[in-house]
Amino acid sequence: MVLWCGLLCGSCSAPAAHIGPLPAIGPDSTVQVAAGPQYMRSAVHQLFWGKHYRKLWAVPVPARVFNLRTAVPGGFTPVREGGSFQTKNLRLIDRDDVEYVLRSVDKDATKALPVRFQKGLIANLMKDQTSVINPYGAYIVPPLAKAAGVYYTNPRLVWVPDDPALGEFRPSFANALYLLEERPDGDQRDSPNFGRSARVESSRKAFTNLAYSHHYRVDARQYLRARLFDMWLGDWSRREDQWRWASFPTAGGTVYRAIPRDRDHAFFKFDDGVLTRVISWIKTNYQSFHGKIRLQDVEGLNRAALPMDKSLLAYLTADDFRQVADSMRQQLSDAVIRQSLTVWPRQVYALAGEEFDTKLRQRREQLPAVAAKFYELLARDVELPGTDLAERFVLEPLNEWQVRVRVFALQAGRRDSLLNERTFDAHQTRSIKLFGLGGNDVFELHGLPAARFALGIYDGAGQDVVKAQNASDKPGFTNIVVYDSGDGNTINGSVKGLKVEPYQPRAQEFDAAGWLLRHRLF
Secondary structure (H helix, E strand, O other): OOOOHHHHOOOOOOOOOOOOOOOOOOOOOEEEEEOOHHHOOOHHHHHHHOOOOHHHHHOEEEEEEOOOOOOOOOOOEEEEEEEOOOOEEEEEEOOOOOEEEEEEOOOOHHHHOOHHHOOOHHHHHHHHHHHHOOOOHHHHHHHHHHHHOOOOOOOEEEEEOOOHHHHHHHHHHOOEEEEEEEOOOEOOOOOHHHOOOOEEEEHHHHHHHHHHOOOEEEOHHHHHHHHHHHHHHOOOOOOHHHEEEEEEEEOOEEEEEEEEOOOOOOOOOOOOOHHHHHHHHHOOOOOOOOOOOOHHHHHHHOOOOHHHHHHHOOOOOHHHHHHHHHHHHHHOOHHHHHHHHOOOOHHHHHHHHHHHHHHHHHHHHOHHHHHHHHHHHHHHEEEEEOOOOOEEEEEEEOOOOEEEEEEEEOOOOOOOEEEEEEEEEOOOOOEEEEEOOOOOOEEEEEOOOOOOOEEEEEOOOOOOEEEEEOOOOOOOOOOEEEEEOOOOOEEOOOOOOEEEEEOOOOHHHHOHHHHHHHHOOO
């Protein structure tokens, strides 16, 4: 996510210890270099625009000189430039066609501005606020993620000189600091930090499969673990393009497990200036890394990932959230935290080591409370999509406060197989929306839930059937609406309390291709 574009222009949105397959960098020289000495500003400037991590940006640290020809046997070949508005990326391949990426340590968000604003006061302020990012924060993540059971990349700090081997990319990438890390994509069977998956896919590919077929699913508890880890790090920029997905074959199809990437906004420090604090009240997703995670800020901290969270965590219970949080709290021990900080260069540790040790331990103790608040937010309004294959949705009131939802795969000539189920409680949930998407779906009401729940059934594409069973004696104090697009559905409209309303489906409600719009992937 681009840090400043939403705020100002209204658009969009020492080397680390080796814990994976990243090869050792060859015996080139080292240099002492500061990541961003230009971010040291006057006391008055810092009063209004924040101290942030300016001292870390200004301190010289050792970095390995990166020679593309000698860094690994056979060398690296640069193949493609990429990156976001802030970060410059250069994709590399080794002689075995394994992919890596150089990611710029320094950032420049001014490219997100209209051309006429890319120079001048606004651009200078945007560039200055790069100092909210800890330039060495990504280095301590691998040992912490490994302890927490979360997949991770292995960034290393390197200095890229004016190397002729850069070829056409030489003018843009020479003479700068970068993070070198493996690229989570394709065959990763030699990578334990990616689960040794034989096929790692992009979010676009994974979510397309999830929306088109119920033969694909996400390991929801593993994704929840990764999301709680994000919150512990204060990493609020977790939209769909910040993830890759390790796939694993199962008896029923394929399961995906989440690979977080791009930790630029972990340990974000923003609200320590007069003006930046005011901005943080407006832009509540700009959460700073303090020793205490304020529960009232959990919603803002997770706003970027909300579409993913609502889709992927919909069937987990409060107990699931509590169990995952409790296990992480145990795994992220004081010893693990202390050891993770030792990967920092001594110059960085001297400035930030004690602060991070204290804050990480304090935030760890809050994980159960944060998980409970996270569950509460997601349980309030629930959306349960099908796929473009045929499914059967079964709603069954258990009492006046609870309703159970089960989703089955419809299989011709075979017994329907249960895909998901969850019991919802009106003390926590006020609305449930079912989206059939494509396929000829069936919606069954085994009794009519009380009006405490607002239930919406959205037919989407296909010729669907909506029917109510054992509901004729209900008094009609219900709040159920069937949204009928008029494309040949069969609806039992004679049941008292069941409302049918004609509607024109929005693209995001119609089918799998439309549903991808919710995830900004189509």
